[in-house]
Amino acid sequence: MDAAPLTRSLVLVGFMGAGKTSAARELATLLGVPCHDADELLEAELGLAIEALFARDGEAAFREREEELVLRLLAQPPAVVALGGGALGSARVREALRAHAVVLLEVEPEIAWSRVAGSGRPLARDRARFDALHAERLPVYREAADGTLPRWDRNLLRRALPSLRALASGEAHGLRLLWATSASRDYPVWVGEGALHRAPWPLAVESRRLAVTDETVAGLHAGRVPGLAGMIEIPPGERHKTLATAERVWHALVRQGASRADHVVAIGGGVVGDLAGFCAATYQRGIAVVQVPTTLVAQVDSAYGGKTGVDLPEAKNYVGAYHQPAGVIVDPTTLETLPAPELAAGYAEVVKTALIAGGPLWSRIGAGEPVDQRAILDCARTKLAVVAADERDDGLRQVLNLGHTIGHAIETVTGYARLRHGEAVGLGLLATLRLSGRDDLREQVRDLLARAGLPVSIDGIEPAAVLEATRRDKKRTLGDVPFVLCQAPGDVRHGARVGDEDVLAAISELTA
Numbered sequence: 061m062d063a064a065p066l067t068r069s070l071v072l073v074g075f076m077g078a079g080k081t082s083a084a085r086e087l088a089t090l091l092g093v094p095c096h097d098a099d100e101l102l103e104a105e106l107g108l109a110i111e112a113l114f115a116r117d118g119e120a121a122f123r124e125r126e127e128e129l130v131l132r133l134l135a136q137p138p139a140v141v142a143l144g145g146g147a148l149g150s151a152r153v154r155e156a157l158r159a160h161a162v163v164l165l166e167v168e169p170e171i172a173w174s175r176v177a178g179s180g181r182p183l184a185r186d187r188a189r190f191d192a193l194h195a196e197r198l199p200v201y202r203e204a205a206d207g208t209l210p211r212w213d214r215n216l217l218r219r220a221l222p223s224l225r226a227l228a229s230g231e232a233h234g235l236r237l238l239w240a241t242s243a244s245r246d247y248p249v250w251v252g253e254g255a256l257h258r259a260p261w262p263l264a265v266e267s268r269r270l271a272v273t274d275e276t277v278a279g280l281h282a283g284r285v286p287g288l289a290g291m292i293e294i295p296p297g298e299r300h301k302t303l304a305t306a307e308r309v310w311h312a313l314v315r316q317g318a319s320r321a322d323h324v325v326a327i328g329g330g331v332v333g334d335l336a337g338f339c340a341a342t343y344q345r346g347i348a349v350v351q352v353p354t355t356l357v358a359q360v361d362s363a364y365g366g367k368t369g370v371d372l373p374e375a376k377n378y379v380g381a382y383h384q385p386a387g388v389i390v391d392p393t394t395l396e397t398l399p400a401p402e403l404a405a406g407y408a409e410v411v412k413t414a415l416i417a418g419g420p421l422w423s424r425i426g427a428g429e430p431v432d433q434r435a436i437l438d439c440a441r442t443k444l445a446v447v448a449a450d451e452r453d454d455g456l457r458q459v460l461n462l463g464h465t466i467g468h469a470i471e472t473v474t475g476y477a478r479l480r481h482g483e484a485v486g487l488g489l490l491a492t493l494r495l496s497g498r499d500d501l502r503e504q505v506r507d508l509l510a511r512a513g514l515p516v517s518i519d520g521i522e523p524a525a526v527l528e529a530t531r532r533d534k535k536r537t538l539g540d541v542p543f544v545l546c547q548a549p550g551d552v553r554h555g556a557r558v559g560d561e562d563v564l565a566a567i568s569e570l571t572a
């Protein structure tokens with residue numbers, strides 16, 4: 061990416077204790093522009109610490125002075141600006157921010173508290189109030205943010221710099237950026253209308269872009285991705301997520317002279333993403349892959365987190381590798397050509413993710429709101445947060461398999477031919493909510509799935525065969541298969557032991 065000049069300010073927002081002041085200084089140095097810290101400037105202008113102003117005149121007076129100063133700062137030439145945690149409470153500030161690149165610096169409440177408790181800040185004296193304020197403000201920050209960094213340190217800022225610059229130079233105007241982190245690599249996720257041809261490309265121009273797509277997506281969207289040096293097409297559908305297809309792709313990469321300096325661009329649904337990612341992970345022991353998801357399943361789930369692989373006849377996703385993408389480019393307009401049953405299948409993954417996330421995402425999805433770009437972004441955030449904490453499925457990441465142990469088993473016994481992955485996940489969710497003892501939630505989810513046109517029962521399967529297939533689940537270590545259960549939206553736990561009888565009953569109920 062070229063170092064284009066900033067045409068608007070890069071404004072850091074986020075909760076107290078996120079480190080906005082230090083991150084802003086670092087970023088301003090890297091970008092070679094001035095740095096303004098609203099809190100510091102306010103204290104200098106007032107000749108008074110913020111705590112003292114709060115104590116003397118109250119919060120309302122402070123907010124008034126803060127708003128006036130922030131509006132002045134936002135009218136200045138491009139700079140890096142750090143705002144106080146409450147500045148977005150002002151509608152005038154939120155309006156003024158629309159002309160700038162707003163970057164949310166996220167922070168876990170525990171970490172924020174450990175940094176600011178005892179600092180004398182007026183809003184950091186009571187832990188319960190602090191957490192409530194965090195929960196209240198987070199959706200406001202997210203709504204305003206063009207970009208989100210899950211945390212920061214000097215190296216992370218350096219790696220994210222080209223993407224942040226693209227936000228503030230206008231190159232990526234209108235797109236949203238989530239910065240994904242994991243133990244092995246971090247990368248930009250670009251989301252928005254037109255991202256397919258407009259998103260800043262995550263790899264250098266010298267690296268050739270070799271597309272892997274399926275025959276359906278090839279004719280619809282693959283050609284919209286700029287700068288492709290080659291295109292490898294595979295037949296569409298889960299039936300083709302096999303080693304034989306992977307071998308065809310490897311040979312095609314050889315024919316196209318692909319080297320480790322080049323990269324694969326996976327354009328399609330989860331099948332293409334998983335298979336092309338696997339080919340990239342293994343070709344010459346690993347070349348980079350950029351994921352360009354074009355189904356709802358892929359945009360809310362499979363494109364993130366680096367799980368790649370193929371199915372074996374015996375079990376799903378049984379051969380694969382962890383291989384984080386170099387970037388993910390999500391253009392929700394590609395969904396306009398997606399057939400309704402495929403959209404519905406993606407909806408099951410949205411419901412699953414909303415159950416894991418709880419909070420505002422579940423409130424909206426649980427209430428039956430349609431899936432829009434905001435929902436896609438929130439699903440991506442949820443998955444990225446889990447992967448950031450546990451890239452290799454050693455613990456927390458297993459929560460992402462909510463509904464999958466039984467869902468995968470149903471796919472296996474039906475030969476991967478009868479149900480879409482998302483449809484099977486929907487059935488798996490229903491069985492899992494029964495195993496979780498949340499009959500009320502099961503009914504609510506059943507209604508959501510049924511209204512989306514998804515199956516809520518299945519005939520012609522043998523419950524005992526499904527139970528048997530769960531025993532081949534990859535999460536099984538010794539003895540029982542561990543289940544992921546949902547106590548409540550936002551409270552999903554992995555590693556639960558469930559008796560065979562209960563599992564059989566929950567599966568049998570699906571066949572009733």
Ligand SMILES: NC(=O)c1ccc[n+]([C@@H]2O[C@H](COP(=O)([O-])OP(=O)(O)OC[C@H]3O[C@@H](n4cnc5c(N)ncnc54)[C@H](O)[C@@H]3O)[C@@H](O)[C@H]2O)c1
Pocket residue numbers: 274275276277280281296297298301328329330331332334354355356357358361362363364365366367368377394395396397398399402405480481482
């Ligand atoms: N890696 C992960 O973390 C992860 C997570 C969830 C699911 N998955 C995998 O994802 C796969 C399912 O993905 P999927 O549901 O996207 O299936 P898919 O890739 O088979 O796509 C479904 C169908 O939609 C077509 N299609 C794709 N984009 C289109 C578009 N924009 N317009 C019209 N048609 C389009 C495809 O050609 C295909 O026929 C499964 O193999 C599952 O195991 C992986």
